[in-house]
Amino acid sequence: MNERFNKLRQYNTSGLGCWVSLIIFALIVGKIGLGGVVSGFLILIALFFLVPVIGFWGFQWWLKQKITQAQCPVCEYEFTGLKNTEFNCPSCGESLRVEGDRFTRMTPPGTIDVDAVEVSVQRIEEEN
Incomplete structure (x- = not known):
């Protein structure tokens, strides 16, 4: 050009x-x-x-309206989570969900939670 x-x-x-x-x-x-x-x-x-x-x-x-601070129901580790979300516990890895102001485990329907109780061992001697 x-x-x-x-x-x-x-x-x-x-x-x-x-x-x-x-x-x-x-x-x-x-x-x-x-x-x-x-x-x-x-x-x-x-x-x-x-x-x-x-x-x-x-x-x-x-x-403040969207965050909940509570303890994990499995290992009692305290942390924060957003309401209406599902996540894993940072300590034990359990699947959790926020319901109200606390965390609940996400379990399939029909699952029964059982609390383990430690039983002390006693030795019973037989008398003859």
Whole structure:
């Protein structure tokens, strides 16, 4: 291609953005006044600082509603879990589910849980 043709098609728009910004600012000031522009700018700055703080507090509240801290029913290891989820105990690996404010084992229907009781051994001697 001809290089002179390419140079003719190029436009120099380096100062155009500044002029467009000034014209838009002048139109806004003319329409709502300088007091409205300053008030809007101050409101924008206030929102810039308040929205993250309110968002952080809202996230903490949501997290408190969704997290349960309880003990594993098998090994009694205390940890936290999200409500309405299923997971494994980090200590013993038992499959658990959060129901209310406690953890319950996930067992197939018809499974009977039995608590083992330690029985001390006694030696009975026979009398003859």
